[in-house]
Amino acid sequence: MADGETPLLDELEKGPWPSYVKEIKRMASKNAASKDLLGIQELSYKDKVTHWKHGGIVGVTGYGAGVIGRYTDMPDKFPNAAAFHTLRINQPAGWFYNTKSLRTICDIWEKYGSGMTNFHGSTGDIILLGTTTENLQPCFDALTDAGFDLGGSGSALRTISGCVGKARCEWSSIDTLDIIYNLTMEFQDEIHRPRWPYKFKIKTSGCPNDCSAAIARADFTIIGTWKDGLRIDQEKVREYVDKGMDINGLIVNKCPTYALEWDGKSRELKFYEDDCVRCMHCINKMPKAIRPGVDTGATILIGGKAPIIKGAYLSWVLIPFMKMEPPYDEVKDLLRKIWDWWDENGRTRERLAELIERVGLKTFLKEIGLKPVPQMVYKPRANPYVFLK
Amino acid sequence: MGRTDIGPPNYQDMLPDVIKKNYGKWKYHEIQRPGVLKHVSESGDELYTVRVGSPRLVSIDFIRDLCDVADKYCDGYLRFTSRYNVEFLTDKKENVQGIIAEMERLGLPVGGTGNSVSNIVHTQGWIHCHSAATDASGIVKAIMDELYDYFTSMKLPAYVRIAVACCINMCGAVHCSDLAIVGVHTKPPKIDHEKVLAQCEIPTTIQSCPTGAIRRHPDTNIKSVVVREDLCMYCANCYTVCPAMPLADPIGDGVAIYAGGKVSNARKPPMFSRMVVPYLPNNPPRWPEVVDVIKKIVEVYANHAKRYERMGEWIERIGWEKFFKLTDIPFTEHHIDDFTHAVETYRTTTQFKW
Amino acid sequence: MAEVTEELKQKVIDYLKTVTKAKNKEVAREIGEDKHLVDKAIAELGKEGKIEYLYLGASFIKLKE
Numbered sequence: 081m082a083d084g085e086t087p088l089l090d091e092l093e094k095g096p097w098p099s100y101v102k103e104i105k106r107m108a109s110k111n112a113a114s115k116d117l118l119g120i121q122e123l124s125y126k127d128k129v130t131h132w133k134h135g136g137i138v139g140v141t142g143y144g145a146g147v148i149g150r151y152t153d154m155p156d157k158f159p160n161a162a163a164f165h166t167l168r169i170n171q172p173a174g175w176f177y178n179t180k181s182l183r184t185i186c187d188i189w190e191k192y193g194s195g196m197t198n199f200h201g202s203t204g205d206i207i208l209l210g211t212t213t214e215n216l217q218p219c220f221d222a223l224t225d226a227g228f229d230l231g232g233s234g235s236a237l238r239t240i241s242g243c244v245g246k247a248r249c250e251w252s253s254i255d256t257l258d259i260i261y262n263l264t265m266e267f268q269d270e271i272h273r274p275r276w277p278y279k280f281k282i283k284t285s286g287c288p289n290d291c292s293a294a295i296a297r298a299d300f301t302i303i304g305t306w307k308d309g310l311r312i313d314q315e316k317v318r319e320y321v322d323k324g325m326d327i328n329g330l331i332v333n334k335c336p337t338y339a340l341e342w343d344g345k346s347r348e349l350k351f352y353e354d355d356c357v358r359c360m361h362c363i364n365k366m367p368k369a370i371r372p373g374v375d376t377g378a379t380i381l382i383g384g385k386a387p388i389i390k391g392a393y394l395s396w397v398l399i400p401f402m403k404m405e406p407p408y409d410e411v412k413d414l415l416r417k418i419w420d421w422w423d424e425n426g427r428t429r430e431r432l433a434e435l436i437e438r439v440g441l442k443t444f445l446k447e448i449g450l451k452p453v454p455q456m457v458y459k460p461r462a463n464p465y466v467f468l469k
Numbered sequence: 470m471g472r473t474d475i476g477p478p479n480y481q482d483m484l485p486d487v488i489k490k491n492y493g494k495w496k497y498h499e500i501q502r503p504g505v506l507k508h509v510s511e512s513g514d515e516l517y518t519v520r521v522g523s524p525r526l527v528s529i530d531f532i533r534d535l536c537d538v539a540d541k542y543c544d545g546y547l548r549f550t551s552r553y554n555v556e557f558l559t560d561k562k563e564n565v566q567g568i569i570a571e572m573e574r575l576g577l578p579v580g581g582t583g584n585s586v587s588n589i590v591h592t593q594g595w596i597h598c599h600s601a602a603t604d605a606s607g608i609v610k611a612i613m614d615e616l617y618d619y620f621t622s623m624k625l626p627a628y629v630r631i632a633v634a635c636c637i638n639m640c641g642a643v644h645c646s647d648l649a650i651v652g653v654h655t656k657p658p659k660i661d662h663e664k665v666l667a668q669c670e671i672p673t674t675i676q677s678c679p680t681g682a683i684r685r686h687p688d689t690n691i692k693s694v695v696v697r698e699d700l701c702m703y704c705a706n707c708y709t710v711c712p713a714m715p716l717a718d719p720i721g722d723g724v725a726i727y728a729g730g731k732v733s734n735a736r737k738p739p740m741f742s743r744m745v746v747p748y749l750p751n752n753p754p755r756w757p758e759v760v761d762v763i764k765k766i767v768e769v770y771a772n773h774a775k776r777y778e779r780m781g782e783w784i785e786r787i788g789w790e791k792f793f794k795l796t797d798i799p800f801t802e803h804h805i806d807d808f809t810h811a812v813e814t815y816r817t818t819t820q821f822k823w
Numbered sequence: 824m825a826e827v828t829e830e831l832k833q834k835v836i837d838y839l840k841t842v843t844k845a846k847n848k849e850v851a852r853e854i855g856e857d858k859h860l861v862d863k864a865i866a867e868l869g870k871e872g873k874i875e876y877l878y879l880g881a882s883f884i885k886l887k888e
Contacts, residue, residue, distance in 0.1 A: 104528070141872050143876075175550070179547070
């Protein structure tokens with residue numbers, strides 16, 4: 081293969097889905113680091129292994145997070161990507177942007193980096209992919225001058241993210257964007273200076289549809305919900321039925337707790353509030369006719385994570401219902417209590433859920449001062465092994 | 470030195486006027502066509518959203534292209550979704566066609582709404598990760614080329630969320646997706662004893678192993694570790710804390726496929742994805758074996774699930790026995806869990822389907 | 824909460840001289856000071872460029888070389 085040719089990657093320029101290879105090539109024509117990135121990627125496709133190594137100590141002054149050190153294992157062949165560090169930039173809540181800000185980031189990254197980005201990383205940050213050790217500090221300084229700051233990495237609070245919330249969703253029971261922004265500003269030190277046993281993630285979704293996957297991906301999960309009944313507009317229900325919706329088959333029979341009944345005679349959708357578990361199905365399918373209630377707040381759950389080390393967890397219910405009003409002091413106090421306990425008791429690389437599983441939920445509740453409630457469990461224990469003290 | 474701890478920009482400075490004005494007042498929405506949403510406020514104001522697929526790994530010129538469109542049609546505002554889609558927002562209905570035409574010009578698909586296959590959440594892979602067992606962006610491109618038509622339409626029983634993680638660290642937590650592709654190693658770490666001495670802390674390395682397979686080197690003169698290979702399940706947690714123990718292997722590395730997870734609480738509570746294919750080899754640039762399995766599962770699901778039934782709900786209704794039969798995927802000993810929460814998955818009833 | 828003093832920061836530095844890397848909680852325990860105060864002192868030392876952060880599967884601090 082002649083130098084600079086990429087026969088394997090060229091295959092990924094074909095097909096209808098937009099091609100990231102085309103994107104790298106756009107930069108490769110004018111940026112040496114991106115040109116080497118393309119070469120490294122082609123080599124990985126040939127060798128079927130990664131050509132990146134663990135990072136060393138890189139960062140910007142005063143921060144222990146937000147920069148991921150990265151070096152290629154073939155610096156002689158790819159000198160322009162020998163050091164290819166990532167900056168994580170904390171996104172504005174909800175990933176809303178004005179084009180002026182976006183263009184500023186592009187200009188800064190054109191000057192200091194490879195010109196390649198992720199919009200966005202899995203956790204939520206803008207990812208600026210690939211710069212040298214020398215460029216880190218000036219790039220960071222230019223970004224903060226433009227009003228941006230780094231996100232979390234390492235054993236720190238990770239960048240907080242969540243769904244679009246009240247900005248564009250009629251189902252949001254909580255103001256996710258305000259919660260994200262408020263907590264992010266409160267916990268800048270926790271985001272930027274890693275000190276805990278391992279990472280800690282906070283995510284929030286405005287309703288039980290959980291579009292940000294907070295229950296699977298966050299140690300601390302805030303999901304909007306409500307306590308009163310559904311708001312049903314019977315006139316609009318009839319409109320759906322008249323337009324041919326199979327209300328029994330698709331709505332009533334799919335309600336998991338039999339809280340709905342269609343009365344064909346009176347043409348009315350009967351609602352049994354006590355039976356409703358607020359799952360969102362009927363609301364999702366009849367948005368013009370059925371809306372969430374108005375006594376709104378959040379369910380707080382804890383412990384969600386991916387498999388490393390002891391297996392994957394979905395977050396567990398900690399507080400079934402909490403009002404969510406700024407300045408969110410109750411949430412902040414709870415977070416600080418949890419962090420202190422986890423930091424004191426957790427082993428290195430032990431996530432919150434793993435620590436709780438090791439010592440027991442009962443112990444955790446006692447230590448942070450919460451009373452057990454039935455909503456925390458699907459069912460009580462079946463075994464008799466209780467330490468009655 | 471610059472300022473520190475200023476935090477991100479305030480989101481309020483990033484919102485178009487129609488959203489500022491109707492914040493928290495949205496009443497209902499409808500999907501006008503695949504990729505186009507209309508939200509209506511209590512005030513009567515309307516907001517149109519055009520949703521567009523992106524490859525996520527993009528150049529600054531791509532972002533500038535998006536900005537040009539947003540300046541022309543959306544008063545200079547746009548947003549991204551948690552699945553890397555781009556959303557153009559406008560209160561002017563007449564702008565929708567213009568935005569769609571611009572997307573056609575840029576070669577970006579409009580879709581990802583309702584009962585579609587939306588964009589694939591994924592990790593860095595060979596583009597940037599030291600612990601990747603496979604690439605991510607390339608697999609995503611290969612799958613989305615094949616499922617393109619499901620992104621730009623809404624003909625599935627329910628939406629299908631797909632995720633790719635390049636190793637079992639699963640950055641982005643793919644473990645609750647309708648379909649998940651996860652990079653896996655299949656060979657134990659190769660230990661460089663000299664590097665262990667220089668780069669690794671031995672107690673931390675030993676403690677990192679979830680199965681207790683790592684021990685001190687029996688020769689006390691060698692300050693290093695050994696791995697009991699019969700206990701190793703190739704998780705690479707040791708490599709994360711000790712760079713002298715790489716697992717990456719051109720022949721052994723590949724991917725596993727999982728199915729049936731969800732995070733939404735609609736109808737059934739959230740569910741984990743479950744292993745359906747323990748291993749397929751890495752076959753770049755287009756991973757044809759992986760694409761075939763994914764396409765097959767999506768098509769069988771599309772043909773058999775009831776309306777509004779998510780992948781996992783469908784599988785629960787028909788039973789895993791029938792899932793493996795319908796998809797022609799062999800059920801093997803690897804599908805039976807033997808890790809921490811294994812017994813919860815063993816069946817304790819006489820109910821099955823034939 | 825008490826303020827971070829120069830004396831406290833020196834105690835942190837003196838301890839870090841004895842190890843290759845450390846977690847904040849270990850520093851606090853070893854020098855017998857309040858954990859939150861030590862967190863603050865370490866943040867200040869970071870901003871002064873006297874300590875740096877190391878990532879090896881988890882994050883640690885060490886004296887800047």
